[in-house]
Amino acid sequence: xxxLAPPSVSATCSAAxxxxxxxxxxxxxVMEGDSSAASARRAGRPLDEIExxxxxxxxxxxxxxxxxxxxxxxxxxxxxxxxxxxxxxxAHALRRHFYTNHGTTLRGLMNEYGTEPTHFLDYxxxxxxxxxxxDAALDAALTRLPGRKLVxxxxxxxxxxxxxxxxxxxxxxxxxxxxxxxxxxxKPDPAIYADFVRRHGVEPDRAAMVEDMAKNLxxxxxxxxxxxxxxxxxxxxxxxxxxxxxxxxxxLAPFLAAVPRRG
Numbered sequence: 001x002x003x004l005a006p007p008s009v010s011a012t013c014s015a016a017x018x019x020x021x022x023x024x025x026x027x028x029x030v031m032e033g034d035s036s037a038a039s040a041r042r043a044g045r046p047l048d049e050i051e052x053x054x055x056x057x058x059x060x061x062x063x064x065x066x067x068x069x070x071x072x073x074x075x076x077x078x079x080x081x082x083x084x085x086x087x088x089x090x091a092h093a094l095r096r097h098f099y100t101n102h103g104t105t106l107r108g109l110m111n112e113y114g115t116e117p118t119h120f121l122d123y124x125x126x127x128x129x130x131x132x133x134x135d136a137a138l139d140a141a142l143t144r145l146p147g148r149k150l151v152x153x154x155x156x157x158x159x160x161x162x163x164x165x166x167x168x169x170x171x172x173x174x175x176x177x178x179x180x181x182x183x184x185x186x187k188p189d190p191a192i193y194a195d196f197v198r199r200h201g202v203e204p205d206r207a208a209m210v211e212d213m214a215k216n217l218x219x220x221x222x223x224x225x226x227x228x229x230x231x232x233x234x235x236x237x238x239x240x241x242x243x244x245x246x247x248x249x250x251x252l253a254p255f256l257a258a259v260p261r262r263g
Contacts (some may be wrong), residue, residue, distance in 0.1 A: 030184040044226035044246030045205060048260040050147055052200075054225070055173075057153040057160050057188075059212040059233040060252065061138070062167060066131040069234050075124040076105045083115065103186040104154055110184060117184050125159040132166040141256035142172040151176045152209070153195060154186045175200060190219040197223060210252065218244040228255070 055061055058069055073095065080091040098108025105124075109115035122214070142149065149172050153160050157178040163171035182192040197204055204223035211217050212233035221227050221244035228247040249255040 026261075046260075047208070047226070048262050049260075050206060050208045050226060052144065052148045052150065052202050052222075054083040054196075054202070054207060054209040056151050056209075056211045056216070057151055057155055059161060060171065060210055060230050061151075062132050062163065063137070064212065064233040068127060068129070068163075071127045072124050075127065079120055079123050080105075082111075083109075084113070103189065104179075106179070106184065107186055117179075119155050121179070125156055129162060129166050132163060134166070134168040135253065137167055137253040137257070138167070139172075140145065140167065141253045142204070144261075144263055145256050145259060149173050150200060150202075152187070153177070154179050154182075156180065181259075187213075187216040188219050190222070193223060214245060220244075221246070237247050 010234060077091040077094050080086060080094055095105050098105045102108035102111055106120055137169045142216055151160055151173050157176050160176045181238040185192050200216055204225045208226040208228060209220040214229050217227040226246050227244060228248055229245050229251060230252055231249060
């Protein structure tokens, strides 16, 4: 049986002449645009183009050397000892279990024991803040930094207000989005990031998120935010590698002070 004859050169050339060259160029342009967008996501937006700055609170706006979180952890363990009648060692083990499996001690207590959240939050955040001092360098850096500034924290509004008052930085922030606003769901639950963006009218691709916990940054990066990890905190074991971390810094004030001015 005879095979099909291949198309003639002239027929092939004729078919080629009918290809929409404009469509090809548009397709190439889209591919290049996709590649550029992916590259931009990996690098983050230039900092002088950021319009909204989102800051974690604890160990971010003040240095981890203040050791407030150590006191909070001790009070968490004390709460568990009293509520669940455990000894000190078992209480700390359970606290670590909650953190690993539920994101926060509170969420673990709520999910596994039905704990009422307000009592727990009021107790663990009633701490001595004398180690937190006014930060003139950070005040100056925030003053010259253009754009809105918001606090997004797994703590309570009252705790955030007390810390910001000690730092003398409260006037810089237009909103505090706390654990209550998140319906007690902690970072890094992706759903609360989406809700945060919606409620505060944030354009993610023109926003930057600053955190001391690297594990809280992937949902922000997935939305298109530029991410900044403040290293050296008590959660140094977090994975700070990968495309979801755009900037790694040791200290916040000098980093913000070096952000180029717009225009």
